[in-house]
Amino acid sequence: MSDDGESPCAVPLSSTTLPSMLPTTPANSSSSYVSGKPSNEVQKMPNRLANEKSLYLRQHADNPVDWYPWTAEAFQRARQEDKPIFLSIGYSACHWCHVMERESFSDPEVARLLNEHFICVKVDREERPDIDTFYMDVCQAMTGHGGWPLTIIMTPEKLPFFAGTYFPKTDRFGHPGLMTLLREIAQLWHSQREDLLAYAQRVVNFLRHHRQPAANITSEELLKHAYEQLYRQWDPQHGGFGNAPKFPMVPQLLFLLRWWYRTGDPQALRMVDHTLLSMRLGGIYDHIGFGFHRYATDERWRIPHFEKMLSDQALLMLAYAEAFQIQRNPLWAQTVREIFQYCQRELFSPEGTFYTSEDADSAGEEGAFYLWTDAELRQLLSPPEHDFLRFAFGVEPQGNIPGRIHNHLFQTAPWDVLGEHFGMDPLELQQHWTAIRTKLLAYRQRRVPPQRDEKVLTDWNGLMLVALSVAARSLGEESFLISAQRLATRFLDQWRNHGHLFHRYADGEWAIPGMLNDYAFLLWGLLELYTTAMEPALLEVALSIAHQLRSRFWDDSRGGFCLTAPEETELPLRYRDDTDGAIPAASAVACSCFLRLSRMTGDTLWQTWAEEAFTSLPETLRHAPMAFTSWLVAYDMALGPVTEVCLLSPQPTPRFHELRTVVHRHFLPRTILLGAASEKATALFRCLAPAYANYPLESDAVAYVCTAGTCYPPVRTPTALIELLPIRSATEETPSSETS
Structure with a gap:
């Protein structure tokens, strides 16, 4: 909840709360530093946001607030004028961001206070997820909740001492409005500066140390603990977890599918099935134009916040595609197709990539469309x-x-x-x-359509690459594969042209150095596409990206993956975030990819690096494992047993396609499919994966299967192959591990 009782564009998880030490003064306090005289006359400032590539920043270009983008110039001016920073973070599709823009940032009286006493900085959270993640954790640590618009007040050195979300202009329902808060904080900046600085330093120290490595995953018991937590949170009547607002929380659904696969516990599968059905029937799904809205405001999934995000479409496509592999429920396949139909119609770019989002508002009203x-x-x-x-x-x-x-x-x-x-x-x-x-x-x-944010994000397109590749396997439909290949080509061209990844593409410009999310999600997508298309050139570039990921984002001093490379020093500390939110933790995705690469190539260094990542996790994992489900998905792979299927053919013969389809159509989360379908591709594959170099290439397709170190004689028919695969049927019943 926001500070006035309204609901901002919420986040699905909260972190440990840091008790607030911010000094407070009565709401009606006055100070020689803060003018209380109302005025509607505001000098028009140079418009620094008008030429930004971010739609969200441009939406504030006409505000009377003297906004800066996140630049060194803003912080230098704050130091020169001895003013705190007013940082506002949001995104173009966020309804409550628009509300605060209309109520406060377009208001001359608010603008006068901000311009007189603060240096104001606007950030698009989708352009700068590193900045957003750090300051969202600040907000959750200070207040116990989070959401957008995110409001941070901090020193010119970027040390935060106040955090909140949406604030109305004036006091409401006993809670202070933005005008009251700005006057108080401006006074405190002068009268109690040392207290503010000490508190700001304490906040940063808390964030530095509360994620220190302390938890080493050592047994299957942690997987069971996470399942039991999810079971207790599960809503057996309406599906999903916890109370309203309800997010899809795909990372938790993917974990539950893997727990079912490991244990055969039918309750885990029922939890996923019921949640997928409730969302598909609910108002969070757009039954007319397809695609999913951001989240539901009620426990029955009926009334959503109406923005549509590419990341949600991709992850939900993935969840329904995996569920279809298990149950062959036609509604799941239909949902996958409809989500993609929406993305092609509304989010597809001429370059073959996908735009970021559609707004919640149209015609000035939330959900009007x-x-x-x-x-x-x-x-x-x-x-x-x-x-x-x-x-x-x-x-x-x-x-x-x-x-x-x-x-x-x-x-x-x-x-x-x-x-x-x-x-x-x-x-x-x-x-x-x-x-x-x-x-x-x-x-x-x-009707007047919602505004579309046409920036292209590498990380979210990486998630769409994952979804398309898995959908192509699950549904057996080539259209998904063609779209995935086209999407991958666009980002591989960027990689080859620049030698590294960028985060954002807009108006013909690649910009913002790639972050952990970009590398991890694109790597994941390439591995899924390789599993689908069986083209070793994809594995080759995936290995290059994985090596760069490890060298750029690994923290040699503390272990674990950081959000940014060492040379990116724009935050008070080099930050990491291992918890899932609406999207999986990028660090966990990287770890999963390393485990797969170890199996694909036979290079145990990838396994070693994955094991080092497991030892870097924070103690929070032990008592709140359901916040780390993507790590538990990775650990499920590490625990094994793992099956490797190497499929080699001198050309893509009918037998090759039949053998590949046998693996593709089943849910086999701990099965690694690799190989090649031509003599040239096989030569490259053997260079990339020397562990499989001695497998002979025959006159037609042949499958070599190994499970947990035991290798079987080669097989050449779908019937023989299916007998060697660790397929679990949805009709199997094992004792449930339900927790009352």
Whole structure:
């Protein structure tokens, strides 16, 4: 929650809270340093944000606030004028960022206070995830919560002493507004400077030491502990974990699938299945235009915050694709296709990459693009169609959103249940809905659309590369593979042209040095694409990126992966973050990739580096493992047993495709598929993976299978191969490890 009781664009997890030591003064205190005289006259400052590539920064270009982007110039001026920094972090699709911009940053009175007593800096969290991660942890440590817009006040040396999220302009519901806070802090900067500086240093020291290496994963018990925590948090009625707001939390779902695969515990699979179904039926899913909104504001997944993020689409595609490998539920495959259809229609760029997001707001109102009055629907639809929509998608005459007259569509029951109610075959009923949906989509497309943020992020596109590659295997559809190959080509061109990765592409410019997320997620995507396409050139570039990742981001002094390279010194400390949020921890993804590379190449150095990463984890892992589920996914691979399937063929013959498909269509999280499908590719593969150099290339495809150090005679038929694969059926039942 924000400081006035409103809900900002929330974050899914909170870290340990640092008790606040910030001195406080009465809200009505006055000071010779702070003018209390209201004024609407603000001198127009030079517009430093107008030419920024970030849409979010440009959205503030006309503010009367004298904004700087994050530049050395801003901090130098703060030192020269002896002023604290007012740092505001957000992103273009965030509804509450827009609210604060309209209420406060466009207001002359607020701008006068800010310009007189602070140096103001704006940051796009998607452009600078390193800055956002550090100061979000500051906010969570100080207040116990976080969200966007993120508000930080700090010294010119970037040491924070105040943190919050959204603030209204004036006091509300007993909580101070921004004007009150600015006056108080401006006074304290002069009257109690030493207290503020001491507290700021304490905050940074806390963040420096609370992530010190202390936990070494040593047994399967930690995996079980994480599962038990998730089970206790699971909502058996509505799916998901905890109370509202509810995030998809894909990293936790991916872990649960692997716990089911390891143990056969049907409850773990039920938790995932129920959550995926609840989200797919709920209003967090856009039933008309497809794709998922950011998160649900209610426990039933019905009313979302309406922004749509590329990262969410990619991760949810991945979750549904993996679940489809297990259960072959047609709805899961349909969901994968529909998410991708949305991404192609609304987020696809001419260069073959994907844009970042679509805004929550349009026409100045949150969700306006997606909502319907009952009168609109009656005008568009026939009476039987309207009656169907009322029952099947929750439409109410007075609206189904508290405090508004609008409706947001959510599916009230699965198709088989609805079919019984309407006396129709479920497939026939879906066709009936498709005709209605087509009408509504055509009408909706005439509305003012949400603004699209057209920057291209390497890390989020890396996640989409993962999703496309896994979807191609799971669904067996070449369209996903073609899109994945096109996407990979764009980023590999960048890699080859520059010798390193950049984080952001916008208006023809690659900029911002690549961070850990960029390297780790693109590496993950390349390994998944290699597993799908079996082209050793992908493994070759993946190895190069992995080596650069290790050299740029490994912390030689403390161990573990840092968010930025050593030469990037823009924060008070070189920071690391090993916890999952809405996206997986990049450090854990890097560790998983190293484990896979060790198996793929036979080079045990990758295994050694992964083991060193495990020993660098913080003590928090022991009592809150559900915040580290991506690390536990990596550890699941490390625990084994691991199966390697080396598939070699002199050309991509029908037998090669049949053998590859056997592996692709099953959920095998601890099976490494590698090899090549031509004589030239096999030669490169043998150079990259000398451990497999002695496997002979025959006249047609052959599979060599090893599990836990035991290798079997080569196999040449799908039937023989499937007998050697560690396939677990969703119908298998083992004693559940449910925790009451």
